[in-house]
Amino acid sequence: MARNNNGSAVAIVGGGLVAGAVDIAVATVIYHIPTWQKTLQAVARGWxxxxxxxxxxxxxxxGALSQALICMIIAALYIQFAGSxxxxxxxxxxxxxxxxxxxxxxxxxxLSKAGGGWHMPKLDMNFVLTVLANILLGLIIAHFAARFAKR
Structure with a gap:
């Protein structure tokens, strides 16, 4: 069965925007950043x-546009390649x-201007919370895809 293109667009835009917003909120809390604006500036640090x-x-x-675009690209790639x-x-x-x-x-x-090369993560609570935050982002996108981008 062909993919529902309108549903895929809803999944990409909706899932990407919701996941991106939740990701910014969670990162602000995990890293004790004083405001969400500073968190978005941290995203823009890549540029x-x-x-x-x-x-x-x-x-x-x-930072906000970058976060939204990155999350929508992640959603589009997931829908394209997730299969079953x-x-x-x-x-x-x-x-x-x-x-x-x-x-x-x-x-x-x-590879961004944020810098910092490859390194082993420090296995602490911030690492665990960061991985869980990324899983939450993935779950939001996957649930939007399951709901709207049915094959």
């Missing part, structure tokens, strides 16, 4: 480096979250 924190609303907007996992969102979302954690921390961030 601007440390200067992001001195740029005010410009880097907040760039679309019908198993708990498993697919968990696996997606783990893949997102690995790709973001060991490919995207090291």
């Amino acid at each position: 601007y480096g440390k200067a992001s924190f001195e740029m005010g609303m410009q880097s907040v907007i760039v 996992l679309l019908r198993r969102p708990w498993l697919g979302g968990t696996l997606l979250g783990i893949v997102v954690y690995l790709v973001m921390n060991y490919v995207v961030v090291p």
